Amino acid sequence: MLFSLCIGKLSYIQLIAAGSVAEAATASRTVTKPLQSQRGTIVDTNGVVLAQSVERYTVYADQKAISEFKPIDCDGSNDSVCHSIDGHDVEGTGAAAVARMLAPVLGMNAMELGGKLVGTSRYVILKKNVVPAVKRSIDKLHLAGEINYELTSDRSYADDGGLMGSLLGGVDSTGTGVAGIEKMTDASLTGEDGETRYQRGANGQEIPGTRTESRQPVDGGKVKLTIDRDVQWYVKKALTDAKKKTGAEWGIGVVQQVKNGHIVAIADTDTYEAGSDEAKLNTSKAVTTVFEPGSTGKLITAAGLLQEGIHKPTDHFQVPYQTEVNGQTFHDSHEHGTLNLTLAGILKESSNTGTIMASKNYSLKKRYEYITRFGIGQSTGLGFPGESRGQLAPYQSWDLRTRNTVLFGQGYSASALQMTNVVATIANKGVRCGQSIIESSTDAQGNDTTPKTNQPVRVIDESVAKEMLDMMESMADQYKDIAGVKGYRIAGKSGTAQVAGDDGALTSNIGDFIAAIPADDPQYVVTVVLKDPEGTYGGVTAGPVVATIGEFLMQKYEVPNSPARKNAIPTEW
Structure with a gap:
């Protein structure tokens, strides 16, 4: 009887409910990730850039994936996946090992960083406004399943010594213009965010070939002033x-x-x-x-x-x-x-x-x-x-x-x-x-x-x-x-x-x-x-x-x- 019940259940799953089960499994693995647009630029009458958004990243950690991390020693044939610190193998596992590798790149204390890496959360912000060069250095650590990024932006103004500060104004933490020309032309400068959908594995990493939908962000417009x-x-x-x-x-x-x-x-x-x-x-x-x-x-x-x-x-x-x-x-x-x-x-x-x-x-x-x-x-x-x-x-x-x-x-x-x-x-x-x-x-x-x-x-x-x-x-x-x-x-x-x-x-x-x-x-x-x-x-x-x-x-x-x-x-x- 038990064997017959198992056969029946298996037949039901495979022959009748296969589609819905597969859809549920896919849905549980599918995530939607926003793609942030860049705020537009402000230039003077001659095209000199007065305000622009520059590429920055928010670095975050997957604590659950880090808890299972085991470094791969480098043997000369696996340089694309192995882990090392100044040419030496990484000691330890989990948060301690990741902290030793990541702390020098982020300019953080290894013990302090290690504390942030311990836990069960899949999203813990480690550092904001990271420049592209630092992001590329993190990529070389081969911690794709443990350390991830979100593209953000930072509003940059011409180094003018206060030349046009009260005129240009500024933006808030969300990138919205709150004063001056930034506020006056906010609708023109604001871009349209995009998004991408993909399936992720057990450690949060993107499963290759599973990206099903992607809408690219559209950056904000351009404002040209009469100011010279x-x-x-x-x-x-x-x-x-x-x-x-x-x-x-x-x-x-x-x-x-x-x-x-x-x-x-x-x-x-x-x-x-x-x-x-x-x-x-x-x-x-x-x-x-x-x-x-x-x-x-x-x-x-x-x-x-x-x-x-x-x-x-x-x-x-x-x-x-x-x-x-x-x-x-x-x-x-x-x-x-x-x-x-x-x-x-x-x-x-x-x-x-x-x-x-x-x-x-x-x-x-x-x-x-x-x-x-x-x-x-x-x-x-x-x-x-x-x-x-x-x-x-x-x-x-x-x-x-x-x-x-x-x-x-x-x-x-x-x-x-x-x-x-x-x-x-x-x-x-x-x-x-x-x-x-x-x-x-x-x-x-x-x-x-x-x-x-x-x-x-x-x-x-x-x-x-x-x-x-x-x-x-x-x-x-x-x-x-x-x-x-x-x-x-x-x-x-x-x-x-x-x-x-x-x-x-x-x-x-x-x-x-x-x-x-x-x-x-x-x-x-x-x-x-x-x-x-x-x-x-x-x-x-x-x-x-x-x-x-x-x-x-x-x-x-x-x-x-x-x-x-x-x-x-x-x-x-």
Whole structure:
């Protein structure tokens, strides 16, 4: 009876249940192993790699297989499978033997490593972020059943000494962008993981010929910035030098192409290494820090006055040191007698009093309208994480003083990027371009993922923009000895404004200078902002830095020299 039962069971298994039993056996041996994709690269406008993922491995052990390990002595004919240490046979078995072989390669203590190898787990991580060279050294130990790897990656950034740390940001432990451009373009840079299926033996090793399914990983796309790394480096250096020279708390610099709104450089004096915790927690000041622009805001007022036909550049004004409006007293930065100035002269002398006098018929609504049209209180369109729109309250809420301080850049705040685009709008014949920092990008499938920029908007007529450039050139001429670029004309505006200090009182100041160069055919706009510089005034402190950067740009991009200036708008009468 027993024999008959065995025959019956065997017949059932072989003839009836053979398929299901075989499938169950195969399923128990089959494993699915993920194949990790690599994160895409970030390059500058010239293709210089700024961030990339490099091949790394996580080394792990199969404790059960290690417990059964017995080294094979080398006899000269089995070099592909035998085990040795410095040409000598390996002593012992199990975890002790494996530890002796593996510890020197991993740079670990043999006793400590041996402790990790003891147990029954099939997956114990021994070391992460192992470079390919170390992985190849482990391969030569012939421990395929005992020691295994998982392909991972490590985010590597150009060794820039903090050149673009807060701009690039960084990724978290899973490789996801969490700050800066890494976060901004995460969808484009993220790849698609693959997988492979195979059957493994009793010791966890892959059984040859059993790989049934494999889907290769697809690496992430490529992001190309508008940033020129050479210009970025130079701007960073110029700011660092200016900070030391003037004792400023910090500095910000922006370089923008006039014709398309591309940001060529965006730097500050912070020195966070890309990928570091500091870079992930501190966004670029040029994007997030806002300040009262001070007298650079007079450009908006002058442009509005001309565009609305309220004044011409040559209109005459007798400008005293101070004036009173609605019980509020306003005065210029330094005492002077009554000056006979044109509107162009008011901008040249940066007169608060003259600006208020010229704006007598300039309504509150129009004041607000032009500040808004020039981009203040608006998104730049960059889409940069943490970007600030600035602060501009509705004109209906302006108090008696703010109604006039907005005329000369106080009572609202803006970022360095926004103020750069104010001058770029004038330099671009009155058209405000959407700013961009991403020149092009693709995702893992090769699809175009380049962010859309704000559409160009005409703010002032081309004729008004031309008059504004002429007036700005007269202003910049005052500083030609300390902020001039030999062979090139500059159209610019300086600004100085009181801002809140650490104590909340108006004990700090901002000095800024923004210029279009060359003035006769503007190619670039350069902005420099310094916090609490010695010398205070933007023309004296930030102006020379703008000139230094401008000179570098003219040489690097081989911009032709400017022709002599003719028929400048009169500034006095």
